Amino acid sequence: MPQRVFITGFGIISAIGIGADETLASLKAKRSGIGQLELFESALSNIPVGEIKKSASELSELAGIEHNAHNSRAFLLGLIAAKAAMQMAGYQKGYNRMGMIGSTTVAGQDLLDTYYTQMLDGTLVDAEMHRAFTGADATEKIAITLGIKHNVTTISTACSSSANAIMNGVRMIRSGLADTMLVGGMDSLARFSLNGFNALEILSPTGCRPFDQNRNGITPGEGAAFMVLESQSKAACKQKYGEIRGFANFNEAYHQTLVNPDGAYAEAAMRKAIETAGLQPADIDYLNAHGTGTEANDLVESKAIKSVFGDHLPHISSTKGFTGHTFAAAGAIECVFSLLAINNNLALPNVGFSNPIDETGIVPVTETISMKINNIISNSFGFGGNDTSLVISKAE
Amino acid sequence: MKSEEELINDLKAQIIEALSIEDLTPADIDADAPLFGDGEGLNLDSIDAIELVLLIEKQYHIHIDDPRTRRTILASVRAMAKFILENQKE
Amino acid sequence: MKAYINAHGIISPQHTFDGAFFENGPEEYNQPQMHCIEPDYKEFINPAKLRRMSRILKMGLGAASLCVQRGTQPDAIILGTGFGCLADLEKFQYAMKAENEQLLSPTPFVNSSHNMISSQIAIALGCNGYNMTHFHAALSFENTVQDAMMLIAEDEVQNVLVGGIDEITEQLFSITDKLNIWRKDNYNNMNLFNGTHRGTLMGEGAAFFILGSKPTDGHSAQIIGTHTFIDSNTDIIGEATDFLATLNLTLADIDTMILGRNGDAENDCVYDALENCTQANIVHYKHLCGEYRTSSAFAMWLGANILQRQQIPQCTIKRQSRKNSYSNILIYNHLNSTEHAFTVLSK
Numbered sequence: 001m002p003q004r005v006f007i008t009g010f011g012i013i014s015a016i017g018i019g020a021d022e023t024l025a026s027l028k029a030k031r032s033g034i035g036q037l038e039l040f041e042s043a044l045s046n047i048p049v050g051e052i053k054k055s056a057s058e059l060s061e062l063a064g065i066e067h068n069a070h071n072s073r074a075f076l077l078g079l080i081a082a083k084a085a086m087q088m089a090g091y092q093k094g095y096n097r098m099g100m101i102g103s104t105t106v107a108g109q110d111l112l113d114t115y116y117t118q119m120l121d122g123t124l125v126d127a128e129m130h131r132a133f134t135g136a137d138a139t140e141k142i143a144i145t146l147g148i149k150h151n152v153t154t155i156s157t158a159c160s161s162s163a164n165a166i167m168n169g170v171r172m173i174r175s176g177l178a179d180t181m182l183v184g185g186m187d188s189l190a191r192f193s194l195n196g197f198n199a200l201e202i203l204s205p206t207g208c209r210p211f212d213q214n215r216n217g218i219t220p221g222e223g224a225a226f227m228v229l230e231s232q233s234k235a236a237c238k239q240k241y242g243e244i245r246g247f248a249n250f251n252e253a254y255h256q257t258l259v260n261p262d263g264a265y266a267e268a269a270m271r272k273a274i275e276t277a278g279l280q281p282a283d284i285d286y287l288n289a290h291g292t293g294t295e296a297n298d299l300v301e302s303k304a305i306k307s308v309f310g311d312h313l314p315h316i317s318s319t320k321g322f323t324g325h326t327f328a329a330a331g332a333i334e335c336v337f338s339l340l341a342i343n344n345n346l347a348l349p350n351v352g353f354s355n356p357i358d359e360t361g362i363v364p365v366t367e368t369i370s371m372k373i374n375n376i377i378s379n380s381f382g383f384g385g386n387d388t389s390l391v392i393s394k395a396e
Numbered sequence: 397m398k399s400e401e402e403l404i405n406d407l408k409a410q411i412i413e414a415l416s417i418e419d420l421t422p423a424d425i426d427a428d429a430p431l432f433g434d435g436e437g438l439n440l441d442s443i444d445a446i447e448l449v450l451l452i453e454k455q456y457h458i459h460i461d462d463p464r465t466r467r468t469i470l471a472s473v474r475a476m477a478k479f480i481l482e483n484q485k486e
Numbered sequence: 487m488k489a490y491i492n493a494h495g496i497i498s499p500q501h502t503f504d505g506a507f508f509e510n511g512p513e514e515y516n517q518p519q520m521h522c523i524e525p526d527y528k529e530f531i532n533p534a535k536l537r538r539m540s541r542i543l544k545m546g547l548g549a550a551s552l553c554v555q556r557g558t559q560p561d562a563i564i565l566g567t568g569f570g571c572l573a574d575l576e577k578f579q580y581a582m583k584a585e586n587e588q589l590l591s592p593t594p595f596v597n598s599s600h601n602m603i604s605s606q607i608a609i610a611l612g613c614n615g616y617n618m619t620h621f622h623a624a625l626s627f628e629n630t631v632q633d634a635m636m637l638i639a640e641d642e643v644q645n646v647l648v649g650g651i652d653e654i655t656e657q658l659f660s661i662t663d664k665l666n667i668w669r670k671d672n673y674n675n676m677n678l679f680n681g682t683h684r685g686t687l688m689g690e691g692a693a694f695f696i697l698g699s700k701p702t703d704g705h706s707a708q709i710i711g712t713h714t715f716i717d718s719n720t721d722i723i724g725e726a727t728d729f730l731a732t733l734n735l736t737l738a739d740i741d742t743m744i745l746g747r748n749g750d751a752e753n754d755c756v757y758d759a760l761e762n763c764t765q766a767n768i769v770h771y772k773h774l775c776g777e778y779r780t781s782s783a784f785a786m787w788l789g790a791n792i793l794q795r796q797q798i799p800q801c802t803i804k805r806q807s808r809k810n811s812y813s814n815i816l817i818y819n820h821l822n823s824t825e826h827a828f829t830v831l832s833k
Binding site for chain 1: 487538563568569570578579582583586587588590591592595596597598599600601602604605606608609611612613614615616617618619620621622623625626629632633636639640657660661662664665713714715716717824825
């Protein structure tokens with residue numbers, strides 16, 4: 001049996017709230033955070049988004065730091081979530097056997113957007129700003145702020161980034177390289193990603209509708225979530241909010257952006273995650289889907305779910321109707337949602353659903369269900385065919 | 397106004413450029429072969445379709461409103477040429 | 487944890503792709519940028535697989551393909567990159583502003599996703615296993631190697647393709663040149679370490695390795711450990727000693743050190759303490775590949791060659807104090823004296 005790894009703290013910020021309490025209240029009340037883009041100018045401002053209605057200075061205040069032009073929005077979101085996770089786990093700062101895995105796709109793109117031209121023409125000469133253009137800077141500044149020195153990395157595998165950060169945090173502890181790992185992801189809305197997904201023609205004009213027959217694309221969102229993972233001995237005398245019990249990562253090796261229609265590796269990721277958890281598909285009570293709301297993802301994911309679970313489907317939902325797709329942060333945000341589900345005995349609802357997909361007929365949870373939840377599987381599938389599943393269990 | 401054949405030759409070069417198909421010359425592209433589909437013709441995908449729509453829009457200033465008509469318009473190089481000739485302003 | 491370096495494929499500013507570097511010596515540069523000497527990719531990669539690829543993607547696939555041809559099909563692919571597909575990112579960023587967010591080509595956006603290099607290699611090789619991209623500046627490559635070593639120790643895989651890759655772009659040069667990172671004069675690479683100067687040379691490269699759980703006939707070295715840390719005020723000797731202790735080694739066991747000196751006086755003084763505390767041979771490499779985020783992948787290639795050939799290329803020797811044989815190499819590199827990374831290679 002591999003060493004067990006527990007979650008002793010978590011922090012979250014997204015369009016549906018700051019911290020666990022606000023988030024849980026929104027989930028229970030089916031209060032979506034998707035709405036109008038307000039905080040920056042864009043030709044695409046008519047596209048609904050999952051935006052956190054806080055300015056940079058408000059976020060700085062929440063993060064407990066001075067406002068500074070060199071801080072990317074993703075860093076601020078990440079720091080807020082990471083500090084909350086550390087505090088919950090009883091850490092003022094890091095120690096020798098603590099590492100950190102951050103993850104992001106576009107951290108720093110907001111600064112790039114504002115200052116790149118000036119940096120290029122030389123009207124702004126600022127080494128710190130140049131560092132802040134790159135995602136690793138967000139992780140590194142969080143690590144330095146929190147006094148984490150060893151084994152710091154940033155993972156960037158598109159929309160599965162933070163699921164991979166969580167998986168690798170567990171692997172670091174099991175390998176004996178660390179006893180405690182701060183893991184998670186952060187991404188902010190940026191003109192860059194809005195325009196990129198618009199160019200790919202996958203933005204929903206109405207707000208995403210995961211698993212609905214009439215779904216019409218993704219809704220970009222922003223947010224961050226971090227967790228403190230600890231070895232069994234480190235977690236022994238602490239409150240344990242859950243356990244990362246199984247995981248798997250596969251690559252479809254099919255296409256840069258298109259999902260392989262056969263869903264073989266989405267299926268393989270779920271099967272192996274369940275298997276490495278020492279469980280059977282029937283042990284899974286709730287499935288938090290990737291469920292982006294695109295035509296291809298939701299169909300292929302539905303088929304893969306049916307292949308894994310047969311006729312005995314767990315309760316299923318995508319929570320992207322609440323937050324939008326928070327890209328690199330999605331896996332960590334949805335892992336925190338899963339912890340809230342486990343600790344409050346809830347299956348979470350799927351906002352935006354009315355009619356099942358003809359081909360698969362999957363009906364997700366539409367109203368919060370109170371039930372005992374022992375095991376959850378959470379899917380994160382990224383560009384480049386990067387498919388990760390995590391099994392999150394009640395800490396017994 | 398260019399003839400259909402002249403336009404086809406222009407388009408072949410523009411397609412090679414837009415889709416960075418480095419291993420082909422215009423002569424290698426059959427104007428009537430399907431552009432999309434598994435193992436057929438140029439074997440293009442949906443990102444290529446977006447690039448070709450942009451090509452028509454940027455080079456020939458024709459906007460394709462309805463995405464459902466794309467498959468027909470982009471069926472082959474000849475189909476693209478015919479569509480451009482029909483919709484190009486004098 | 488350990489892993490064997492069973493094959494390598496490397497594209498760099500030297501003639502490393504075909505191994506001519508060892509016969510013909512180093513390439514000389516007289517400019518602040520050192521670009522890769524790239525092979526004709528079409529000679530060994532199906533041109534259809536090269537479509538839609540920017541330069542860095544071709545460099546990555548080229549080095550990876552060579553590595554796999556010399557080694558074996560990997561079970562997993564792990565990549566480290568400091569800036570990812572930067573040229574694509576710049577292209578999309580530029581178009582977005584120039585075209586007022588209208589009619590944008592999606593291709594550079596797709597390519598700019600940092601994991602696109604490892605994904606494209608997976609597609610070209612048909613590798614469905616574990617696929618990861620570490621994106622943490624000067625620690626990217628060491629984090630990649632550590633990830634691969636864990637994967638091997640977990641018994642998940644036999645062979646992992648790992649790589650370190652970054653590209654020069656004109657915009658990156660332009661911005662960083664204004665930050666006085668690069669030499670303004672004295673930029674002959676073969677004289678990089680002569681005299682006291684500020685600034686270094688900008689480099690790039692794609693260095694890939696097949697790491698295996700078992701050695702194959704062609705193996706060059708084994709990696710016995712990596713260690714990274716972030717600290718702007720660190721006792722390097724203390725960190726190195728503690729790290730080596732976890733491998734049951736002391737600094738006296740290290741016969742050769744490969745150090746990331748880059749010719750910038752302020753940068754290089756960080757290496758002095760480590761260099762002066764032992765009698766080890768001192769090797770440097772950045773005059774051959776330039777400074778870039780994943781340059782330690784080039785250092786690993788050099789170290790593996792030293793162990794395999796039992797000879798240090800003359801042009802890389804700073805101090806040769808022990809000549810008999812080469813068994814344990816410590817690679818140490820830092821960025822801005824904040825990010826520090828160690829790797830130990832053994833025979």
